[in-house]
Amino acid sequence: xxxxxxxxxxLLLVLAFLIGPxxxxxxxxxxxxxxxxxxxxxxxxxWVIKVFEVESFRASFGISxxxxxxxxxxxxxxxxxxxxxxxxxKVPGAETxxxxxxxxxxxxxIIVGLALLRYFVVxxxxxxxxxxxxxxxxxxxxxxxxxxxxxxTNLRSDxxxxxxxxxxxxxxxxxxxxxxxxxxxxxxxxILGFVxxxxxxxxxxxxxxxxxxxxxxxxxxxxxxxxxxxxxxxxALLAFMSLGIVFLAERFLGFSRYV
Amino acid sequence: xxxxxxxxxxxxxxSYGKNVAVPEMDLDIAKGELVALLGPSGCGKTTTMRxxxxxxxxxxxxxxxxxxxxxxxxxxxxxxxLVFQSYALFPHLNVxxxxxxxxxxxxxxxxxxxxxxxxxxKTVGLSxxxxxxxxxxxxxxxxxxxxxxxxxxxxxxLLLDEPLSNLDARLRLEMRTExxxxxxxxxxxxxxxxxxQVEALAxxxxxxxxxDGHIExxxxxxxxxxxxxxxxxxxxVGFENVFERVGDTIKTANGDVAISGxxxxxxxxxxxRPSMVTLGEGPYEGTVRGTSFAGGTxxxxxxxxxxxxxxxxxxxxxxxxxxxxxxxDLPVAKAAQLARTGSL
Ligand SMILES: Nc1ncnc2c1ncn2[C@@H]1O[C@H](COP(=O)(O)OP(=O)(O)OP(=O)(O)O)[C@@H](O)[C@H]1O
Ligand SMILES: [Mg+2]
Numbered sequence: 330x331x332x333x334x335x336x337x338x339x340l341l342l343v344l345a346f347l348i349g350p351x352x353x354x355x356x357x358x359x360x361x362x363x364x365x366x367x368x369x370x371x372x373x374x375x376w377v378i379k380v381f382e383v384e385s386f387r388a389s390f391g392i393s394x395x396x397x398x399x400x401x402x403x404x405x406x407x408x409x410x411x412x413x414x415x416x417x418x419k420v421p422g423a424e425t426x427x428x429x430x431x432x433x434x435x436x437x438x439i440i441v442g443l444a445l446l447r448y449f450v451v452x453x454x455x456x457x458x459x460x461x462x463x464x465x466x467x468x469x470x471x472x473x474x475x476x477x478x479x480x481x482t483n484l485r486s487d488x489x490x491x492x493x494x495x496x497x498x499x500x501x502x503x504x505x506x507x508x509x510x511x512x513x514x515x516x517x518x519x520i521l522g523f524v525x526x527x528x529x530x531x532x533x534x535x536x537x538x539x540x541x542x543x544x545x546x547x548x549x550x551x552x553x554x555x556x557x558x559x560x561x562x563x564x565a566l567l568a569f570m571s572l573g574i575v576f577l578a579e580r581f582l583g584f585s586r587y588v
Numbered sequence: 589x590x591x592x593x594x595x596x597x598x599x600x601x602x603s604y605g606k607n608v609a610v611p612e613m614d615l616d617i618a619k620g621e622l623v624a625l626l627g628p629s630g631c632g633k634t635t636t637m638r639x640x641x642x643x644x645x646x647x648x649x650x651x652x653x654x655x656x657x658x659x660x661x662x663x664x665x666x667x668x669x670l671v672f673q674s675y676a677l678f679p680h681l682n683v684x685x686x687x688x689x690x691x692x693x694x695x696x697x698x699x700x701x702x703x704x705x706x707x708x709x710k711t712v713g714l715s716x717x718x719x720x721x722x723x724x725x726x727x728x729x730x731x732x733x734x735x736x737x738x739x740x741x742x743x744x745x746l747l748l749d750e751p752l753s754n755l756d757a758r759l760r761l762e763m764r765t766e767x768x769x770x771x772x773x774x775x776x777x778x779x780x781x782x783x784x785q786v787e788a789l790a791x792x793x794x795x796x797x798x799x800d801g802h803i804e805x806x807x808x809x810x811x812x813x814x815x816x817x818x819x820x821x822x823x824x825v826g827f828e829n830v831f832e833r834v835g836d837t838i839k840t841a842n843g844d845v846a847i848s849g850x851x852x853x854x855x856x857x858x859x860x861r862p863s864m865v866t867l868g869e870g871p872y873e874g875t876v877r878g879t880s881f882a883g884g885t886x887x888x889x890x891x892x893x894x895x896x897x898x899x900x901x902x903x904x905x906x907x908x909x910x911x912x913x914x915x916x917d918l919p920v921a922k923a924a925q926l927a928r929t930g931s932l
Pocket of ligand 2: 633634635749
């Protein structure tokens with residue numbers, strides 16, 4: 330067989346592999362039956378509606394949203410100045426700093442979570458929510474630094490000097506001519522951070538307590554007790570939410586340029 | 589302060605860490621002058637400009653502008669404009685907003701702002717491009733925006749770092765006259781950097797030739813062109829045959845050669861343009877090692893007892909073949925007499 334025939338077949342397999350599970354989840358969530366199954370038994374929206382009725386889902390969705398948005402904002406507040414300093418000044422050991430900042434990407438999340446629990450939450454008596462917030466911020470920071478650094482590298486630094494010569498202070502130049510030009514990168518970092526945080530399981534696994542759980546963890550424990558299709562329905566809804574965000578970002582910002 | 593000392597550098601020393609790029613420079617620039625800062629790569633032109641603009645702190649010395657010592661005045665408070673070689677336009681702002689940027693920071697608003705920005709755009713002929721983004725402009729147009737952006741601030745001194753080097757040959761000629769026109773019309777004191785002597789000679793009222801961080805010669809274009817002060821300047825403006833002179837001899841690759849003529853006692857060197865070399869007669873002989881046709885003239889590279897000599901004659905005359913032996917002379921009467929040598 331020639332390459333011409335192989336290529337489309339491989340492409341189809343890859344697509345099936347990527348999209349297949351998603352289709353199965355959607356189908357399963359539309360089932361009318363009592364248990365999670367595929368193919369679905371009949372069609373109904375009852376499990377989709379059920380999702381909104383489960384009290385703990387509502388609470389944990391709120392916490393996940395708070396962590397994803399709050400953690401990402403915190404990571405950007407730390408990450409933007411850090412990226413700026415790394416790209417504009419001759420920081421001694423810049424490479425080492427970059428590596429350290431990126432380490433949460435490299436170190437498995439489960440270790441980060443365990444370490445935070447063992448060395449912060451327990452000895453310092455941190456609240457779970459605060460620990461989760463720290464963990465998620467730390468987790469998002471590398472993405473923020475990477476994406477923002479990339480757009481800073483593409484931006485010539487002489488425009489800052491030009492702004493200063495036209496009357497700006499150094500800080501003013503940063504806000505007037507640097508920030509507007511890395512806006513796309515910041516938004517891309519925000520979306521990446523949000524999605525990463527929202528879907529995070531391993532770190533959050535260790536950091537859950539009474540009344541404080543992220544949505545993915547809540548889903549796991551829900552499934553341990555109840556095996557109905559509402560988890561599939563929730564997964565499908567979350568997937569659509571992520572898709573929607575990425576679609577809007579791509580549509581209005583050309584998101585894929587920055588990642 | 590007199591008008592001839594509008595901008596003064598006084599023993600200005602500029603360094604990068606331990607490396608001194610410009611040691612103790614003294615320089616006076618008159619009000620309304622168009623000055624070219626000419627010199628080879630790495631001689632400190634950009635460094636000097638950045639120091640005048642305030643982007644670089646001098647190690648020692650002073651900068652005095654219009655009677656005020658501005659050495660410690662921060663860059664954003666100096667009445668100095670700088671047009672960057674890369675234009676440095678703000679990519680997120682359109683042409684109008686780029687030009688309005690500094691004025692807005694100064695607190696200019698409303699009708700006044702509009703008038704000044706539009707006047708600026710008109711001066712550089714870009715009125716119809718006001719709403720374009722920098723990325724949608726040609727290099728020459730970006731250059732004009734950058735010029736307008738600095739000009740509308742009405743700086744006391746406008747600095748331009750290699751303003752023409754990013755443009756193609758035709759645009760460069762156009763921008764030369766454009767810059768001259770803008771400078772003459774506004775009367776702003778302007779210093780531009782170039783490493784192209786033709787550009788400096790064509791545009792400037794006065795040329796400062798720099799070498800290795802110091803000033804080698806300052807003079808009018810005629811001065812620099814006809815009376816170079818050193819072997820370096822002579823070579824830079826096209827005197828391709830340069831010799832050190834001791835008494836009645838010139839030092840050549842093959843030892844001292846006697847010369848005769850009216851030479852000033854202080855003269856340390858003699859230099860001839862190819863066009864000043866007499867070809868076809870004279871006391872010396874050379875073998876043709878290369879010829880090149882340059883339109884109206886033909887250049888010859890000769891191997892001679894004095895070393896290599898470049899000579900030039902009317903292209904209408906019959907060409908000499910490679911290997912031909914020609915008589916030639918270096919007439920002392922025509923030579924430029926150099927006050928200094930040893931910088932080549
Ligand atoms: N940021 C810097 N750090 C250290 N040394 C520098 C720096 N910038 C310039 N130099 C040195 O200072 C000297 C003068 O440099 P400068 O940029 O002023 O030269 P220039 O005349 O503008 O050259 P060119 O025509 O290539 O632009 C050079 O020897 C250069 O190596
Ligand atoms: Mg330079």
